[in-house]
Amino acid sequence: RPLAPGGSSLPGTASPPADNGTGGHPNGTLQQLPQIIIIGVRKGGTRALIEMLSLHSAVVAAQNEVHFFDWESHFQRGLSWYLSQMPYAFPDQLTVEKTPAYFTSPKVPKRIYQMNPNIKPLALFSKHPAL
Numbered sequence: 001r002p003l004a005p006g007g008s009s010l011p012g013t014a015s016p017p018a019d020n021g022t023g024g025h026p027n028g029t030l031q032q033l034p035q036i037i038i039i040g041v042r043k044g045g046t047r048a049l050i051e052m053l054s055l056h057s058a059v060v061a062a063q064n065e066v067h068f069f070d071w072e073s074h075f076q077r078g079l080s081w082y083l084s085q086m087p088y089a090f091p092d093q094l095t096v097e098k099t100p101a102y103f104t105s106p107k108v109p110k111r112i113y114q115m116n117p118n119i120k121p122l123a124l125f126s127k128h129p130a131l
């Protein structure tokens with residue numbers, strides 16, 4: 001069963017704006033939980049990766065590091081809050097967020113898996129350690 005911190009059921013997609021009433025944003029977009037999460041590592045070039053991914057028309061990236069799964073103050077706000085941090089996307093687009101600190105927080109893997117066991121976690125390790 002998907003994780004639903006804060007007692008709410010897993011929404012998957014955001015409620016439409018209050019002034020709309022059509023089931024989505026007027027241009028047909030909506031907020032979606034990410035299907036891809038870049039989990040690290042710090043200084044591994046994660047910003048470059050998410051920016052490159054977002055060049056593709058099928059991908060929409062969260063602008064900020066959300067720190068949902070690693071910061072208790074954020075996690076306790078629940079998936080509805082996490083969803084509210086996501087960018088608007090068309091239904092056939094993939095949403096991606098990156099928070100490199102996820103890689104070093106022991107609680108994160110289980111929490112991400114409980115949200116979506118099929119999610120694609122990406123981690124970069126390629127940077128030269130002397131740089």
Ligand SMILES: Nc1ncnc2c1ncn2[C@@H]1O[C@H](COP(=O)(O)OS(=O)(=O)O)[C@@H](OP(=O)(O)O)[C@H]1O
Nearest residue numbers: 040041042043044045046047048049100127128131
């Ligand atoms: N393609 C490529 N190859 C090698 N190095 C690269 C590449 N792209 C980004 N960078 C360097 O990665 C550093 C930033 O990594 P992150 O975006 O993961 O940083 S952060 O953890 O989110 O703060 C940052 O290094 P520093 O300048 O030493 O901080 C970037 O210069």
